[in-house]
Amino acid sequence: MSLTKSDKTIIASIWSKIATQADCIGTEALERLFTSYPQTKTYFPHFDLHHGSAQLHAHGAKVVSAIGDAVKNIDNIKSALAKLSELHAYILRVDPVNFKLLSHCLLVTVAAHFPADFTAEAQAAWDKFLTIVSSVLTEKYR
Amino acid sequence: MVLVGIWRLLVVYPWTQRFFDSFGNLSSASAILGNPKIKAHGKKVLTSLGEAVKNLDNLKATFSKLSELHCDKLHVDPENFRLLGNVLVVVLAIHFGKEFTPEVHAAWQKLVTGVASALAHKYH
Numbered sequence: 001m002s003l004t005k006s007d008k009t010i011i012a013s014i015w016s017k018i019a020t021q022a023d024c025i026g027t028e029a030l031e032r033l034f035t036s037y038p039q040t041k042t043y044f045p046h047f048d049l050h051h052g053s054a055q056l057h058a059h060g061a062k063v064v065s066a067i068g069d070a071v072k073n074i075d076n077i078k079s080a081l082a083k084l085s086e087l088h089a090y091i092l093r094v095d096p097v098n099f100k101l102l103s104h105c106l107l108v109t110v111a112a113h114f115p116a117d118f119t120a121e122a123q124a125a126w127d128k129f130l131t132i133v134s135s136v137l138t139e140k141y142r
Numbered sequence: 143m144v145l146v147g148i149w150r151l152l153v154v155y156p157w158t159q160r161f162f163d164s165f166g167n168l169s170s171a172s173a174i175l176g177n178p179k180i181k182a183h184g185k186k187v188l189t190s191l192g193e194a195v196k197n198l199d200n201l202k203a204t205f206s207k208l209s210e211l212h213c214d215k216l217h218v219d220p221e222n223f224r225l226l227g228n229v230l231v232v233v234l235a236i237h238f239g240k241e242f243t244p245e246v247h248a249a250w251q252k253l254v255t256g257v258a259s260a261l262a263h264k265y266h
Binding site for chain 2: 028123127
């Protein structure tokens with residue numbers, strides 16, 4: 001699966017909307033993840049995961065910022081996320097199944113915030129994009 | 143009404159079109175949206191989902207016959223039920239925006255998981 005020109009245009013356009021509320025979107029995506037898929041909380045025993053938690057907010061901001069890096073380097077996501085890829089492979093070792101769950105929660109969050117912009121084509125492009133990001137992040141697992 | 147958006151499944155995951163070769167033009171989002179067979183089929187699916195909501199404590203029994211149908215006659219990989227469920231959740235988020243809180247979202251994830259599991263239950 002690779003991104004077409006049209007995908008890239010859509011991805012950038014939706015990103016420009018996300019960027020206006022980046023931290024909130026990241027935080028909300030994580031809240032959705034932990035609420036719908038409680039097993040994902042097992043990766044954060046050291047966090048206060050309550051709504052409004054500063055740690056949650058900081059982490060949400062981190063996640064969306066990394067996605068922004070991928071958008072800005074869309075022709076070379078591998079190299080843009082190389083450090084994060086190593087981090088996930090050797091230190092964090094989050095089971096690959098969870099990337100799909102977080103990706104889905106991100107899409108739901110974006111859909112809720114930008115209903116008019118999140119057309120079927122936008123959903124398709126972002127779903128593809130997040131699949132690629134997920135695969136870059138799990139690439140070094142074994 | 144809202145849930146008509148489930149046709150997005152065919153756009154977001156184009157390989158799901160494999161089950162609809164006889165439906166005619168599915169070449170673009172607008173083609174899919176305007177396709178009368180898709181509309182009719184969408185209605186069928188939504189009616190079933192309505193049944194699910196009315197029978198939350200009894201999903202496996204409610205979907206028993208449909209499960210057999212999807213296995214024996216339609217030959218649909220149950221993974222597709224999961225994909226459709228998630229598309230439905232996104233469509234709900236678009237429609238309800240802020241009201242689609244993490245808690246409401248989680249409840250719907252449980253429902254779609256239950257439906258997907260009920261539809262796969264009779265597979266053999």
